[in-house]
Amino acid sequence: DTGVSQDPRHKITKRGQNVTFRCDPISEHNRLYWYRQTLGQGPEFLTYFQNEAQLEKSRLLSDRFSAERPKGSFSTLEIQRTEQGDSAMYLCASSLLASPLAGGYNEQFFGPGTRLTVL
Amino acid sequence: QKEVEQDPGPLSVPEGAIVSLNCTYSNSAFQYFMWYRQYSRKGPELLMYTYSSGNKEDGRFTAQVDKSSKYISLFIRDSQPSDSATYLCASPPGNTPLVFGKGTRLSVIA
Numbered sequence: 001d002t003g004v005s006q007d008p009r010h011k012i013t014k015r016g017q018n019v020t021f022r023c024d025p026i027s028e029h030n031r032l033y034w035y036r037q038t039l040g041q042g043p044e045f046l047t048y049f050q051n052e053a054q055l056e057k058s059r060l061l062s063d064r065f066s067a068e069r070p071k072g073s074f075s076t077l078e079i080q081r082t083e084q085g086d087s088a089m090y091l092c093a094s095s096l097l098a099s100p101l102a103g104g105y106n107e108q109f110f111g112p113g114t115r116l117t118v119l
Numbered sequence: 120q121k122e123v124e125q126d127p128g129p130l131s132v133p134e135g136a137i138v139s140l141n142c143t144y145s146n147s148a149f150q151y152f153m154w155y156r157q158y159s160r161k162g163p164e165l166l167m168y169t170y171s172s173g174n175k176e177d178g179r180f181t182a183q184v185d186k187s188s189k190y191i192s193l194f195i196r197d198s199q200p201s202d203s204a205t206y207l208c209a210s211p212p213g214n215t216p217l218v219f220g221k222g223t224r225l226s227v228i229a
Binding site (some may be wrong): 004008033040041042043044045047048052056093105107108110111112113115 | 123125127151157160161162163164165168170207209211215216217218219220221222
């Protein structure tokens with residue numbers, strides 16, 4: 001399977017614990033995105049990388065959240081001191097940013113998500 | 120006001136019906152308009168996208184954009200039980216992260 005993979009698929013933790021999620025994008029994709037989706041809502045953007053550079057962070061990404069993409073391949077999202085409000089599906093997506101001259105839209109391919117439950 | 124508004128439903132139709140799903144958006148910078156389909160406990164998958172105004176057809180699915188009214192539609196003809204899913208409209212303001220609607224949950228009853 002050459003799609004986007006995420007690990008773990010499910011995580012149950014107690015309030016106050018730290019958790020870390022991993023995303024492996026499609027191998028040639030240079031952009032990687034993190035989104036959060038709560039029940040009954042569409043995905044909301046958290047942050048994204050182009051290669052190893054973190055280009056944008058949403059105001060949803062509080063100081064307790066940190067994301068890395070150290071070698072421009074896989075990425076990790078860490079949540080420190082988890083709160084019950086952090087319970088959500090965390091989605092990773094990747095895309096290939098083509099040359100600006102190529103035009104068109106660079107499709108984002110989503111992984112299956114990591115479902116976090118904070119007790 | 121959210122940049123992309125979508126009626127969350129749920130919407131329930133009999134098999135074979137024509138389904139109409141709609142969104143409105145507020146950001147005039149939006150140029151690309153996407154429809155994603157999301158099955159329960161799965162990640163979204165891109166169904167189709169359109170650029171600017173107009174129609175795009177792909178099999179039983181037709182996407183329509185009216186930029187003058189900032190209205191996006193997805194039509195599903197001859198709906199099947201396998202079409203039961205949540206349908207999300209989205210747009211990137213530039214070549215940037217997507218802004219999604221809430222999603223409309225569709226059930227097609229056999």
